[in-house]
Amino acid sequence: MVKSQAKADYDTVISEHYRKVAESDGLSSSSTMADNITRSTETEAIKEFVAAALERRMQAGDTGPATIMDVGCGNGYTLEILSEQFPDHEFLGVEKTDELRTLAITRFESNASVDIIEGDIRDSNLSQGRYADILICQRVVINLLDPSDQRDALRNIKETVKVGGAMLFVECFESSLSRLNEARSEFELEAIPSAYHNLYLEDGFFDVDGVSPHSLSSYGFDQPSNFLSTHFYVTRVLHPMMTKGQPVKRNSEFVNFFSSALRPASGDYAPLKLVVLDRI
Numbered sequence: 001m002v003k004s005q006a007k008a009d010y011d012t013v014i015s016e017h018y019r020k021v022a023e024s025d026g027l028s029s030s031s032t033m034a035d036n037i038t039r040s041t042e043t044e045a046i047k048e049f050v051a052a053a054l055e056r057r058m059q060a061g062d063t064g065p066a067t068i069m070d071v072g073c074g075n076g077y078t079l080e081i082l083s084e085q086f087p088d089h090e091f092l093g094v095e096k097t098d099e100l101r102t103l104a105i106t107r108f109e110s111n112a113s114v115d116i117i118e119g120d121i122r123d124s125n126l127s128q129g130r131y132a133d134i135l136i137c138q139r140v141v142i143n144l145l146d147p148s149d150q151r152d153a154l155r156n157i158k159e160t161v162k163v164g165g166a167m168l169f170v171e172c173f174e175s176s177l178s179r180l181n182e183a184r185s186e187f188e189l190e191a192i193p194s195a196y197h198n199l200y201l202e203d204g205f206f207d208v209d210g211v212s213p214h215s216l217s218s219y220g221f222d223q224p225s226n227f228l229s230t231h232f233y234v235t236r237v238l239h240p241m242m243t244k245g246q247p248v249k250r251n252s253e254f255v256n257f258f259s260s261a262l263r264p265a266s267g268d269y270a271p272l273k274l275v276v277l278d279r280i
């Protein structure tokens with residue numbers, strides 16, 4: 001069950017933040033992610049992950065529709081892309097914020113393969129008794145502003161996945177933010193703090209019982225954990241260093257050029273990382 005004490009501490013901050021996001025961004029792809037390259041790189045990695053997990057499942061003899069779950073699905077942007085790409089499967093979006101959930105429900109009004117339900121990752125029954133073959137959790141655990149709630153949520157999420165299934169987390173890590181800030185300090189750029197509505201994870205957060213490092217590489221998934229490192233170096237170090245004193249423009253030509261011209265996953269400068277695990 002959700003711990004009521006922890007809920008009272010920070011729930012208003014989080015729900016108010018996402019209520020405003022729902023109001024300002026509606027069904028847009030920029031909802032919860034204003035950086036176009038980060039959004040599209042995440043989406044490509046998620047599609048590659050789902051394709052590999054489905055391939056492994058099929059080769060293991062399971063050819064029926066898989067349940068693909070997106071916890072903290074926001075306005076349903078990622079689920080829509082997945083349901084178009086993998087039309088033979090069933091999708092479940094779990095979302096706590098009323099306003100974002102309402103948007104997601106609207107998005108799938110005429111798509112019977114996608115269900116959207118209310119749920120909280122701090123709740124052991126977060127998916128109302130349904131289990132995932134494949135689970136995605138995209139920038140959600142970091143919205144729990146208490147480390148003990150984060151650990152509870154990981155346990156709940158893991159237990160929502162069937163043994164033999166796969167899960168992908170896109171979450172932020174404190175140590176990579178420190179490295180990014182070290183790189184910024186070389187050019188006398190101020191340290192970037194994490195957002196007020198986020199608590200970044202410690203290294204080793206995902207070292208828990210009941211999961212193991214994924215074995216999806218042989219099924220076509222080859223994204224490294226630091227998949228956004230170069231892009232973060234370009235947007236948070238190179239660009240501000242060149243435009244010192246001016247407000248940094250999002251999605252600029254400068255960033256588009258360098259983020260695509262350079263090798264994509266160089267260094268450890270992106271707090272936002274991929275973690276792929278098998279449920280054992």
Ligand SMILES: C[S@@+](CC[C@H](N)C(=O)[O-])C[C@H]1O[C@@H](n2cnc3c(N)ncnc32)[C@H](O)[C@@H]1O
Nearest residue numbers: 018032072073074096097120121138139140143
């Ligand atoms: C950064 S947004 C990401 C949304 C979506 N995954 C996307 O990429 O667009 C985080 C999402 O987690 C949801 N969320 C926050 N706390 C939650 C909780 N305790 N349980 C379930 N969802 C939560 C928010 O409402 C929001 O939709």
